[in-house]
Amino acid sequence: MPRVVRAAQVLAVGMGVLGVMCVAASGWLMGSKAAIVTGVPFVPALLLGLVGLTFHSEGQAIRVGAILVAVLNMFWTVPSILDGRPPGPLGPLVSLAVIVLLFRREARDWFEPSSFW
Template structure:
């Protein structure tokens, strides 16, 4: 049975643990959203000018802050996880007006934030940020 379902926390050679899949997936989703924001802002600035780049960049600000927090997902402490959860909730609410206006990130920002919230509320994510050893 263990061949089909490998353990989430396998020991490594440096006496640490591997990051759980849910935390790694949340990290990749956040990085993808941040990169999309950079590409959208840069292309709007290049094609339409500075004012368009600024209006395109505004909905991505919480996503970029969330990307900076995602860089610290290897750190211990619930404060990193709680900060990421709060920024994902802020990003979800922040990007709703872009859906009705037809601007980036549109529904992608809301869906990505919802996925990050669901992944960070899992038990293995909670155990990753606050190990009990």
């Protein structure tokens, strides 16, 4: 796996793990209602983390799917910046980094199915 794909995978899965940790901590400290309010901005981040776990698979659909979920995460987390809730500016920044990394040539070559002929 090329470094750019590994870096995108680490960022995507790390964002998902951060979401799980924030929701769990919020639920433990302030109750289930606070956990739900904290968890809503992390929904696309959790999806991005799950897609990041499939980066060992072959096919451009995984790369394009990860890019689309990262774009969704980028726009979904903007209101959390204005409200002062997690993930704040970390959501758009990580999403932008994942998008840039997955558009690199090495990433396109990694996900491209090998030609049999």
